[in-house]
Amino acid sequence: MSRLFGWDYPPGCSGPPDDDEAPCEVCGQWTDDCICPECPVCHAHGDPSCYAICGGDERHGLERTPEQIAGRAAYEADIENQASRYGPEE
Numbered sequence: 001m002s003r004l005f006g007w008d009y010p011p012g013c014s015g016p017p018d019d020d021e022a023p024c025e026v027c028g029q030w031t032d033d034c035i036c037p038e039c040p041v042c043h044a045h046g047d048p049s050c051y052a053i054c055g056g057d058e059r060h061g062l063e064r065t066p067e068q069i070a071g072r073a074a075y076e077a078d079i080e081n082q083a084s085r086y087g088p089e090e
Helices: 066-086
Strands: none
Touching: none
């Protein structure tokens, strides 16, 4: 029997794992550790467009907590540290 795409995944597996998973854009934590609450409007977690922007735009009414701000800052500092340690990509 010929497979349509030439390979077959086990039951419950729709394909290869997502390689482009990234930390939360709001709190800087990985998906399993995200501390962001569910948005009361769109029901998303960790979507920056749900949070108030400096200047008063309320968006969906969420405000970043000190823990979210610190977590994202720590993630960005870690990325900068790694970049300075390994230098530019060639």
